[in-house]
Amino acid sequence: MRLPIGVRPARPKEYLFVKMPNSIQRMTRQRRILLDVLDRKNWHPTAEEVYHIVRKQAPRISLGTVYRNLDILSRQGTITKIEEAGTQRRYDGNPTPHYHLKCLDCGEVWDVPDEAVTWQRPLDVAIPGFTITGHRLLFEGYCARCMEERQ
Template identity: 50%
Template sequence: MDPPQRLKMTPQRRQILSVLRSRHWHPTADEVYAEVRREIPRISLGTVYRNLELLARAGLIQKLATAGPQKRYDGNPTRHFHLRCRRCGRLEDAPVQEGFDPLDFLTDPAGYTVEGFVLEYQGLCASCRRASPEDPPSRPPSV
């Protein structure tokens, strides 16, 4: 991972950061764009995409590589884990115990130098469960 870069804080970047840091879910670039346009109506989608990339490279946000079709963005750049709804794709922070580190469970990295990992819990969010209570909760097998 590249070291964080210093980045001039333009009004567009400030507004994008504000949107990301005020949400507990992790929006796509299109969702960030829709929110930012409320404050900066003339901003383009391309400007939002470019600034999301710059903010991620600077270490101010995270670009999340998840199982969903679109990249999502997180205003919290510290290491933490996520919950993803398997029906609607909503992605939010997972409440885990303080000090939990999945690397503690890696017993034999088979010659790898481990540089990182992705941990994403999956299930149904409260809204999707309410919309379809007959869909029984499923527990995926542990990998």
């Protein structure tokens, strides 16, 4: 579990020019379960998947509440939102920056271990007139299972 019951999470860290969201004020039952469910390694569920799992513990939770909390938590920096236009968003309980790997066949997403990526300096970019605050890197390919199935 990420946060002890009743403990307010840290306020959103200030970030250059980023409009800061409402942060968490209350640790509700639903929110606690949701955080607990998201706290697994190398798991990148869609909102729908989170919803189905959370319902085992909170059968009357609404999908809206799941979306609302996933949004709040990701904007607040507690979880990561993986956005790709045209597809379903995925969420990642791990808030520290890291890269992802996506199977082009089944759509599943995995973490890329830092040591698997080789570049000597962690990537330097300079574009005149632009203030760069970060980058997102997604690797694409085919997972072992999908490779097998297609042979």
